[in-house]
Amino acid sequence: xxxxxxxxxxxxxxxxxxxxxxxxxxxxxxxxxxxxxxxxxxxxxxxxxxxxxxxxxxxxxxxxxxxxxxxxxxxxxxxxxxxxxxxxxxxxxxxxxxxxxxxxxxxxxxxxxxxxxxxxxxxxxxxxxxxxxxxxxxxxxxxxxxxxxxxxxxxxxxxxxxxxxxxxxxxxxxxxxxxxxxxxx
Amino acid sequence: xxxxxxxxxxxxxxxxxxxxxxxxxxxxxxxxxxxxxxxxxxxxxxxxxxxxxxxxxxxxxxxxxxxxxxxxxxxxxxxxxxxxxxxxxxxxxxxxxxxxxxxxxxxxxxxxxxxxxxxxxxxxxxxxxxxxxxxxxxxxxxxxxxxxxxxxxxxxxxxxxxxxxxxxxxxxxxxxxxxxxxxxx
DNA sequence: GTCTATAGGAAGATAGAC
DNA sequence: GTCTATCTTCCTATAGAC
Numbered sequence: 309x310x311x312x313x314x315x316x317x318x319x320x321x322x323x324x325x326x327x328x329x330x331x332x333x334x335x336x337x338x339x340x341x342x343x344x345x346x347x348x349x350x351x352x353x354x355x356x357x358x359x360x361x362x363x364x365x366x367x368x369x370x371x372x373x374x375x376x377x378x379x380x381x382x383x384x385x386x387x388x389x390x391x392x393x394x395x396x397x398x399x400x401x402x403x404x405x406x407x408x409x410x411x412x413x414x415x416x417x418x419x420x421x422x423x424x425x426x427x428x429x430x431x432x433x434x435x436x437x438x439x440x441x442x443x444x445x446x447x448x449x450x451x452x453x454x455x456x457x458x459x460x461x462x463x464x465x466x467x468x469x470x471x472x473x474x475x476x477x478x479x480x481x482x483x484x485x486x487x488x489x490x491x492x493x
Numbered sequence: 494x495x496x497x498x499x500x501x502x503x504x505x506x507x508x509x510x511x512x513x514x515x516x517x518x519x520x521x522x523x524x525x526x527x528x529x530x531x532x533x534x535x536x537x538x539x540x541x542x543x544x545x546x547x548x549x550x551x552x553x554x555x556x557x558x559x560x561x562x563x564x565x566x567x568x569x570x571x572x573x574x575x576x577x578x579x580x581x582x583x584x585x586x587x588x589x590x591x592x593x594x595x596x597x598x599x600x601x602x603x604x605x606x607x608x609x610x611x612x613x614x615x616x617x618x619x620x621x622x623x624x625x626x627x628x629x630x631x632x633x634x635x636x637x638x639x640x641x642x643x644x645x646x647x648x649x650x651x652x653x654x655x656x657x658x659x660x661x662x663x664x665x666x667x668x669x670x671x672x673x674x675x676x677x678x
Numbered sequence: 679g680t681c682t683a684t685a686g687g688a689a690g691a692t693a694g695a696c
Numbered sequence: 697g698t699c700t701a702t703c704t705t706c707c708t709a710t711a712g713a714c
Contacts, residue, residue: 334604348691428658429659461651462651465658466652470643473598473614482643521707532680533709543708
């Protein structure tokens, strides 16, 4: 008798691992199947539209994580400095200290761009707004705050890329260490 | 009678376009064939080992470009400030003002990582050394110079990622504008 | 150097039994 | 929910004519 499946959350996490390692196009059904322990048919049972549904579920999961972890920080009564530190800690956990790639980067490449491009763009813009809010709270005028927020995003993603390329998470960790200065310093 | 082929340089450039847009795995022989106007067989005539050979040719071409354009700047008698500005201009041309992705980023994903990972790592380390040289010339101690060079690489690649994600080259151009400060300011 | 044809396999996706 | 079997399409790669 078939075992009750792993919780959907767990499945989506494992799918995310594959997408983050291989990109959208490179994540074959075989890899997805192996990573979850689910056969092709089971994957289609959970995600009727196949790979695109799986990728959407992973994106949703990442956005939900940000909503659960980061938004409360932003809405708290903490000081800007405390908020930055909490966000840094959240990013460190989310990107596994620099060992995990960013889906927004991978989903803006190749065929995935056509499907997910607008969503990627919107998520980046949202993240920029959120970070700019902290910079404004710290007293920076709106233009300057937005510029700082964008610099922070550039540093984060650049740190991830360089860390992955060098095979060394030091650059990403250094970015996180400097984020307070980038954003409100 | 078959037309004499386009110069190899031109062919490699067009292959590079495909790799940069779709990544290594996403660059199918069909895309490569369409972009160059060469049939599959002709591609195998030029690149006997298929896609891997094509990717190597593109990487070689990019490295040669850097060697031809950037190394002379570094070896010139110009001031550090002049060198940074010349490098910035070269990067601006190379990345088409932010519209072109970096191969080093794309070739560190998925299956390509196994094949090109070490080479990517070495190129990044070389670029860091080159940039650190300018920072040292400007009077920064070695440790600080290397840190600045790495920050510059983080900013460049982060700027490319964010620009691509947002569909707007402004972030990359702003990174280039700030590179002098990042490196020697 | 380019062409057509094709091998041989892996891809995404579906059908129907259990 | 999971399984096996299968369909179609696409992929990389090769062979051989011109």
